[in-house]
Amino acid sequence: MKRISVLALILxxxxxxxxxGQQITCKTYTAWAQFHRYNMRRSNxxxxxxxxxxxxxxxxxxxxxxxxGNSVESSPAVADAVVYVGTYSEQGYGPGTLxxxxxxxxxxxxxxxxGSIFSSPxxxxxxxxxxxxDGNLYALNAHTGVLLWSYATGSLVESEPTVVNxxxxxxxxxGNLYALNAxxxxxxxxxxxxxxxxxxxxxYGVVYISTFNGNVxxxxxxxxVPLWSYSSxxxxxxxSSPAVADxxxxxxxxxxxxxALNAQTGAEVWSSNSTLSAVxxxAVANxxxxxxxYSEVYALSTRTGGKLWVFAAGGGYVYSSPAVANxxxxxxxLDNNLYALNAHTGxxxxxxxxxxxxxSSPAVANxxxxxxxxxxxxxxFGLK
Numbered sequence: 001m002k003r004i005s006v007l008a009l010i011l012x013x014x015x016x017x018x019x020x021g022q023q024i025t026c027k028t029y030t031a032w033a034q035f036h037r038y039n040m041r042r043s044n045x046x047x048x049x050x051x052x053x054x055x056x057x058x059x060x061x062x063x064x065x066x067x068x069g070n071s072v073e074s075s076p077a078v079a080d081a082v083v084y085v086g087t088y089s090e091q092g093y094g095p096g097t098l099x100x101x102x103x104x105x106x107x108x109x110x111x112x113x114x115g116s117i118f119s120s121p122x123x124x125x126x127x128x129x130x131x132x133x134d135g136n137l138y139a140l141n142a143h144t145g146v147l148l149w150s151y152a153t154g155s156l157v158e159s160e161p162t163v164v165n166x167x168x169x170x171x172x173x174x175g176n177l178y179a180l181n182a183x184x185x186x187x188x189x190x191x192x193x194x195x196x197x198x199x200x201x202x203x204y205g206v207v208y209i210s211t212f213n214g215n216v217x218x219x220x221x222x223x224x225v226p227l228w229s230y231s232s233x234x235x236x237x238x239x240s241s242p243a244v245a246d247x248x249x250x251x252x253x254x255x256x257x258x259x260a261l262n263a264q265t266g267a268e269v270w271s272s273n274s275t276l277s278a279v280x281x282x283a284v285a286n287x288x289x290x291x292x293x294y295s296e297v298y299a300l301s302t303r304t305g306g307k308l309w310v311f312a313a314g315g316g317y318v319y320s321s322p323a324v325a326n327x328x329x330x331x332x333x334l335d336n337n338l339y340a341l342n343a344h345t346g347x348x349x350x351x352x353x354x355x356x357x358x359x360s361s362p363a364v365a366n367x368x369x370x371x372x373x374x375x376x377x378x379x380x381f382g383l384k
Contacts (some may be wrong), residue, residue, distance in 0.1 A: 005094060007246050007275055030371075034122040035281075037158035040201040042283035042361070047325035050383070051317075051368030055328050055340045056350045059384040061302065061368065062106035063377045068096060072372025075120035075160070075321070075361035077128075078103060082142070083370055084128050085360075085378050086117025094101045097136075098130050099378070100145060105366070107378060110145035115140035118158040120199075120361070122168075122183065131157030137170050137178070139185060140162060149185035153178065158260055160199035160241070165220070169207055171196025177217075179224060182247040189224035197239040198281070201249070204263060214253040215243065218266060228266035232259060241281040241321070243289075248302065250289050251279045253365045258291055259337035260305060270305040281361070283329070288343065290329050292318030296332055296341075299346060309346030320371075321361035330369055332358025338371050338379070 026046035036042055050058075066072060066087045074086035083101045096117040100109040115134025122129045126142045133156045139148045154173035162169045167188060173195045179188040193214035202208075206227060207219045216230040232253040240252035248269060249261045256277050260269040272278070277378045280292030288308060289300040294317050299308040315335030322331040327351065329341040334357050340350040356375030363370045369381045 009144065011370050014027065024087065025201045028309060030366050031079045032365045033077050033124065034076055034162060035120045035199045035241065035361070036079075036162065041245050041285065042281065042321060042323050043285035044323070044325040044364050045285075047367070048366055049311070050369070051363065052327045052342050052349060054383060056178060058350050058352070058369065060352070060383045061382045062086060063332050064099070064101055064106040064108070064381050066378070067100060068151050068376070069094075070096070070376045071356070071374040072378055073359045073374065074372060076363045076370040076372060076378065077121040077123050077361050078134040078365040078370060079142070080121035080126075081107060083378065084123055084142075085119065085372055086119065086130055088118055091123075091212045095130060098128070098140070098145075100128075100142070100379065102178045102193055103380070106378070110187070112138075112140055112145045112147070122161045122219040124163040127182065127301070129161040129163060129170075129182075131159055131170055133158065135172070136238065137161060137180070137185075139168075139182075150342070151178070151180055151185045151187070157198050162200045162202055162269040163220070164202040169202060169221075170202045171198065171200065173197065173211060175211075175226075177219070178197065179207075179221075186221045189291060191217070191219055191224045191226070199241040201242045201274055203244040206263070207357045208244060208249050208263070209239060210242055210251050210253060210308070216251055216253060216259075216261060216266070218249075218263070230259070230261055230266045230268070232257070240279065242273045243282040243284045245284040245302065250282050250284055250302070252280070253281065253318065258282070258300060258305065260302070272300060272305045277317075279317050280319055283322040283324045285324040285343065290322040290324060290331075290343075292320060292322065292331060294318075297329070297341065297346070298320065299343070311341055311346040313337070315357075315359060323364050327363040330362040330364055332362065332371060334359075336373075338362065339381065340369075352379070352381065
């Protein structure tokens, strides 16, 4: 196997190193334009406005009500002062809509109808990429909503697309991971594994993906050639997306345990206690893994997997994936609340009760938090 170099962590107030080795400036990348954000770990090291001292003063800036009968379980993407989010039809496989909303006011800029949407959008180079339950991945002009191209997979596309270096990586429930040319939609390669609901993470020239049967695969990003695979020792089902940080892949594979795998070899570094009941995708920041579980949010040590703190969220499973920014963890819950927690202690700093379950995963950009709810609304919160 070709050796995969682990990128050095660059500690600089002005620069952030993203997972595939490109150095970026916070001045350029303050947005949250993909599910994993740019660093493949659902954290925003560029956020400087919200912090543990003022997040308790968050208030509702605006809410946008989507079409009647729709649920917002897609996670918002924020780019160039626009919020992009999709809706799922509560009537089953009815129509869903991708919305583009003005970030400052929530005003509708444009919308595009397709099949129901669980997938979360990715916005790169003025193009919005989104999957749909009608079996297609769509690419739309980010300014106008005009369709640029679509790719038919033949089954549900609930995986969030990940766009890196001109390639879109997206999974389908038909069991295939696709690599598509981001400009044309042309197929570059595909790999058959098992049903894919999760988003892929791309780092070190490798695509990491988890599948519904609980396996984790590492594929060469340029060709799709398999490098390694990992099967959890227990019967498993997985819809969680992996996160990658400092040479380690973190993933939930069997609806209870978090696994830390060596990104180069796939060897297990550690696994969490099986009573964790973890279900959400993961966020990683400052040596801590954050994950939603049954009625709780956990913080685990990236070094050992040991519990650092537990927050009781109430309700059922916390399917919303945490987002971490400037010492604060944001996460939704089945008790209809969006929470802000102290990332170091787990103490609740703020919460807001929406009109529905918060399955959507929040995005944090430029001092504002965006999230969707099953009441069909998109919410924006900022300092009063």
